[in-house]
Amino acid sequence: MIKKWFGGVLAAIVLGAASMGAQASMISNAELAAMEAQLELRDQVMQQISRADVQQQLVAMGVSVMEVEQRVAAMTDAEIAQLHSQLQDLPAGAGVVGIALFIFVVFVVTDVIGATDIFPFIHPVR
Template sequence: MIKKWLGGALAAMVLGVASMGAQASMISNAELAAVEAQLELRDQVMQQITRADVQQQLVAMGVSVKDVEQRIAAMTDAEIAQLHSQLQDLPAGAGVIGIALFVFVVFVITDVLGATDIFPFIQPVR
């Protein structure tokens, strides 16, 4: 009795899974290029953050490098594009302090909004 019931349940599950069709569609060259461009921007931002002088400034401001990397990984494509454009607009000599200051401001804003909890002295608005 149990074998028949178990067999019937397994057969129903197999048929249910088999009937679920996978959807596949073609990706246009423009969509593929856009995805590659976003990945490249994300890599460029991460390269800036992994520089030793930038990491020293972040640590001096009380922000751990791991928190910065996690926050950048969680950023949307639009936020990455904005961060990248601001990094490109910085003068060569002010790049380190500008990057560190910008990341610090982003963390303060996300702490105020309650998205992160990096700084204990900032109370989120709720």
């Protein structure tokens, strides 16, 4: 009885998987260039975060470096572009503090809206 049931379920899974077709389509050069540009922006932001002085500032603010890296990896392309432009606008000497402060503000905002729970002293708006 169990063998028949298991065999039926396995057959249904195999047939279901076989009936799903993969869709492939061509992408244009402009789309490819846009994707490469977004990846480059993301890499530049991650390089800024991986600097030792930035990591020290983040730890001093009570934010773990791993959390920052995870949040940046989860950011949308628009958020990455905004973060990158703000990093580029900072004066040379204010880069470290500015980066850490901006990331801290992003975490506070996400805590307030309830998307994260990093800081125990911030209560989300419900």
